[in-house]
Amino acid sequence: MTPLPLPPVPEPFRLPFHYGALHHLGIDWLVDPAPVRALLARHHPALTAAEFGGRALVSLNYQLYFAQYPFGGSVTQEIEYNVVAFPTAGRERVPELTYPQYAQGWEQTKLLGIARIHVVCDNPFAITAGRALYAEPKHPGWFEADLPSLNGPAHETWTIRCNAATAGPDDTLEREDTALLGLTAALDGLTPAPANTAPVTGYGTDPEGRLLAGPMNVYQPYCWYDLDAPEHADRVRLTVHSPDSALGRDIGTLLTGAPAAGAWTCQSPPVAAHNRAYYLPER
Template sequence: MPPVTKQPVFPPADPVFKMPFFYSSLSLIWTYYWVDEKLVLPLMKDTRLKPARFTDPESKGKVLISLNFQNYSAFLGMMISTVNEIEFNVHCYPEKHEAEVPVMSLQDYLYGQDATKLIGEMRLHVPADNAVAVQAGVKCFGERKFLTTFDYMVPTPDAPTVETWAYTVYDPTFEGDKSKALYTLTADLSVIPRRVANPSPLTLYSMLPGGPNRPAGGKDMDLIGSRWNMLGVYDMYLGLTPAQQKSFTLTIGKTQHPMAVDLRATLGKGAKVCAVRVFVSPPAAAENRPYYVDLGKKKK
């Protein structure tokens, strides 16, 4: 009987980028959409993944897609690295494990009730504005990650009057031309009730070898998974009414960049936000305004 070749547990470790990678600060808004299955399946070709299944009536014939915007920092000993990044993801599971994957409501999934952690997010496109982050994403995780620019204004303790999340990611082939956006999103969450949850760890899928010039899947590529832990609680916005959905605007650009093409094919058909996840890491310290020290009565 020939010997059985055992698949290794881990891909080869990168000599430069060490894991785990710790986020020193993190701010994010992730918006979720139901999209017709026939529009998404072509993007999953040869990934060995299948769209996650849900019990919600509105999920029939649909796939869950999310746009995950995040800005974060990392203390790297000799420097502080800052990154703005988006993951354009489809929620799915490895087809080999279909019998083990639960079917649940969107609410239960976003609350982290999938104890198997087989349902995860396949990264379709990942724009970022930090060259080192792009290199790490491609080399370690095979992400279809590319360098570009962003504009954004997001709520933060140091900008207490800002209540609306707003960001734009630009087409990197038109550097400096702000009329060439991949997409713009705004979200006013001030009138939508929130709940708290922590579904960590999150499962993320991608393919090796990868990169921005590679397809999402391929028979010559290996499916890999990884886990991401959020050390805190999210604000969750679920069960959005038609009136609440009007608090969001998604404007997709007309460029021919592959990400914009896929956005128009999936979310450009009038998809509405069905859920939102927000996370803002707490400040590490706070410095208050100065005051005059009382030195007694001033001499005339």
């Protein structure tokens, strides 16, 4: 078999892309596989939806990240709507797992990856990079967020609101008043399990129909929260504010009435702290 060439890296991009800090929330749902297969066939025909106990796995994940460039720094927010899938040609290499096993990182072939269906992002430069480098279906949006933070009251509730936007001239973002979705994950009081899930394989299909795989390393374990018990059914609230949008329709088709199966988080540790001031005596 002739080796495949690597995908091009167009200017001005450089790979790998290094994150200065990452704050990450993911929510998983186990759902009926039939509509997932149909959705995946439209977006990524070379992939097959993974199944866990006869259920397909769909995720929403929110990222807040910082990157440092020669010209300064940049903060980006985005949310991905994904199907967990594998290349159909590699079916025989994919192990049989339960969802908790997958969520805690037991699958180390990394063939089980995230097939991106929709990605909403508030950084036009990152939108261009995602499309060019990884064939991500990335589009503009903007976010309102309330996150667990060392610089705020102690809690473990994540609240994300994703709104519509358009890309303006010169890599600017023009906000719109239309809300797309709201996501709340109340994880207070739960004990997470450490999850060795990285590197995470992200799948994209380019305009020529070629399947791309891009691994993302995260240099610390994730925290995984098992939400399977009935008493956790109300911990995750997902609201689709624009059901007629492409994102809204696809969420409605797959996730209506489905409880979340699990949540996973990662927050970069602080690298410095500016401490409280104190008075000095006058003499």
